[in-house]
Amino acid sequence: MVISAAPRVERLASSGIEVIPQEYVRPQEELTSIGNVFEEEKKEEGPRVPTINLKGINSEDPVEREKCKEELKKAAAGWGVMHLVNHGIPDELIERVKKAGETFFDLPIEEKEKYANDQATGKIQGYGSKLANNACGQLEWEDYFFHLVYPEDKRDLSIWPKTPTDYKEATSEYARQLRGLATTILSTLSLGLGLEAGRLEKEVGGMEEFLLQLKINYYPRCPQPELALGVEAHTDVSALTFILHNMVPGLQLFYEGKWVTAKCVPNSIIMHIGDTIEILSNGKYKSILHRGLVNKEKVRISWAVFCEPPKEKIILQPLPETVSEEEPPRYPPRTFVQHIEHKLFRRTQDLHSNRISK
Template sequence: MVTSVAPRVESLASSGIQAIPKEYVRPQEELASIGNIFDEEKKDEGPQVPTIDLKEIDSEDPVVREKCREELKNAATDWGVMHLVNHGIPDELIERVKKAGETFFELPLEEKEKYANDQAAGKIQGYGSKLANNASGQLEWEDYFFHLIFPEEKRDLSIWPKTPADYTVATSEYARLLRSLATKIMSVLSIGLGLEEGRLEKEVGGIEELLLQMKINYYPKCPQPELALGVEAHTDISALTFILHNMVPGLQLFYEGKWVTAKCVPNSIIMHIGDTIEILSNGKYKSILHRGLVNKEKVRISWAVFCEPPKEKIVLKPLPETVSETEPPLFPPRTFQQHIQHKLFRKAQQSLLSKEG
């Protein structure tokens, strides 16, 4: 059997095609909701993704500290996604991380192919394009680079880009600081559930076992953006996801029955609550359905870091403190691996019973 290798979307985009291949065209029922992302981002009416200022998250003043933590908890409860500002990670470091990723994707295709992954052989780290194993059987308009960035002893630096030279240094430092931010966020979310502050972190594997996986998503210009998606509608399986982007809009959230476009907030990190924390909190914190749009005019790049529990060591289920007679468990016990399999299996049905229907 010949392994199907997805074409690089960058090659398609730069080939001068006027129409996208049919395997990138979204199903009819989705197309009605895909608009021009630049027009969508300008809209000020309707709900907006909350911006949470973390400046006072550890304030000495208990009233000020509580107000900040309450806002974070409320955003996690209502939206499950937010822009974090004053997050404590230097802007200069974030610019270096972004510059390093952009420089890698500017390399000639044959250089990038040296880092190609091989999903069929189970080698998932490296440079790749999405294979058609998703709900619709369609392809997404993106290439990517995927690798584990923390804990440091679990990294495989041999597959990290050698060009630019700053890639490993900047990404490693960013991973270290992001890991500390994840601890801080999980502490606040634990307290918000009435638990001791270290509880959620412990439940997702703690400092030794929680994995930080980075996926740099590269969305080339698309000649027919009204027909395609950069990434189809999904919820994240992670505990938390942190996202940087190159200030080109694209992220949409499915909130109160409508697609809401996230604004580009300078010096912010977008954070999603993932399925793992939704399960542990028994649905009190939300893992929101989201997708990515593409456009004709600008390349969009995003840097997503997924904080994931170990695949087999932990059974994910609603914590006993979140369950009562009036609030029975909403999720059956599963390992993280079983949850991934469950979602892959469910995707086929979900595409038939679309949440937009």
């Protein structure tokens, strides 16, 4: 059995504490913007994360098809995040994926520790909690399970949960279907840039090299949710990120200078545009700053699949077709891993900026 030295937030949360440890308390400048997530979700005024109905994306009716693609492109350019409905992945499969993840996190911590990761030795897949301090030295109120789910020949099934027994089958099938959805989205975004349909997918590694990494985020109840964050403000480094959740609100987006709480939309998949697509599109599609709130009443679980290019085989830079004299390249050439390292180095950047660091 591998026993991790990481503090498990679930253990802390279930210990009966009424005051959270200081390392989970956010800096003063952040605290003024953290509200009650249930009250925030109820608000009717203000901007709303767009919902894109994908039913028409492959329609034989060209008008319906183009309308759907235009709405998706507009959401990617204006928000960089959206709820996808009628996405083609069966509700029954999604429920199986959620049930499998919930069952794993319902196991005793000692049982989950058998799958513990060890970031110090580079073993990043498995059960974990945040170890490395970030720029402000704070920890996040979450535990997680992280592993590669696609392509299938790159998976390490030895670290996949054995309990529940449906975990492998449900997660594998979901990854396969999500990979197909990613192709549809990338094709639409390519056409939206005036490129051929397969161009963006080719630029992020194609069928062979494009990686899907699943991170199940477990946010326990927090006795002082007004002081903590489940996930601090960040942009995703991925090309695309697809998110399921257990219908407990928590996701917030930094839009037009304010934090906007995403509403819970039934049978939807949340999709983020990541830094990789922002860079390739020279900023025409947005990688939006976002964070996760926690609460006192309910455990929140989310299933995030990060669709990423290979770490070092591809140079990420604005595609020539997206650059002109009026719009020079906004990002220097870097590999994916160099971009990640650059972001870590720049972690002290102003969290109130909704641009990725250049």
